[in-house]
Amino acid sequence: VSQVIDISQTLEEGIATWPGDTPFKAFWVMRLESGDSCNVGSVTMSLHTGTHADAPLHFLAGGKTPANLNLETFIGEALVLDLTGVREILPEHLSALAPRVNARVLIKTQTARADRFDDGFAHLSEDAAGLLAELGVRLIGIDTPSVDASDSKQLAAHKILAGAQIAILENLVLAHVMPGRYELISLPLKLAGMDASPVRAVLRSL
Numbered sequence: 001v002s003q004v005i006d007i008s009q010t011l012e013e014g015i016a017t018w019p020g021d022t023p024f025k026a027f028w029v030m031r032l033e034s035g036d037s038c039n040v041g042s043v044t045m046s047l048h049t050g051t052h053a054d055a056p057l058h059f060l061a062g063g064k065t066p067a068n069l070n071l072e073t074f075i076g077e078a079l080v081l082d083l084t085g086v087r088e089i090l091p092e093h094l095s096a097l098a099p100r101v102n103a104r105v106l107i108k109t110q111t112a113r114a115d116r117f118d119d120g121f122a123h124l125s126e127d128a129a130g131l132l133a134e135l136g137v138r139l140i141g142i143d144t145p146s147v148d149a150s151d152s153k154q155l156a157a158h159k160i161l162a163g164a165q166i167a168i169l170e171n172l173v174l175a176h177v178m179p180g181r182y183e184l185i186s187l188p189l190k191l192a193g194m195d196a197s198p199v200r201a202v203l204r205s206l
């Protein structure tokens with residue numbers, strides 16, 4: 001029996017929002033206690049709230065949207081690397097990766113939190129993003145709001161990853177996950193025309 005490990009943030013009021021972006025808000029459209037026939041909930045939020053996949057349209061005009069991302073990428077063996085405390089991820093931090101072996105890599109940094117946006121979170125250097133491309137990685141996930149630094153306007157890491165068709169997961173929760181090999185399941189919603197999608201990301205022990 002394989003154990004399911006939830007690596008998703010909880011979507012609830014108070015969840016961290018990128019400065020200036022749409023915060024999470026939940027409300028009721030119908031309410032049993034008001035005499036309606038059922039409860040019907042609704043939410044508003046940025047598509048980058050909580051654990052999510054960035055689609056290339058986020059940073060490339062005409063890029064792919066969540067509805068046409070390759071789903072194979074989001075299911076399969078993943079390696080969790082523990083880089084706790086590292087602020088700038090450099091190629092030397094990725095020395096555990098082997099060419100064409102590690103299709104999916106999840107990086108635990110513990111430099112961000114779900115209930116408060118802090119701009120000092122860890123990010124990939126351009127060289128590290130380039131190395132992931134060279135190694136043939138298909139998906140990179142991180143436990144921070146972005147693979148680039150919070151003050152990056154160029155989004156260099158995003159663009160290098162997208163250029164190599166590497167999928168991006170952000171705002172993972174990895175504090176409770178031991179480094180090692182797992183099966184990842186983290187499907188984006190079939191959301192047309194947009195730039196990102198929430199995912200429910202889980203790991204299963206192999």
Ligand SMILES: [Zn+2]
Binds near residue numbers: 146170196
């Ligand atoms: Zn994002």
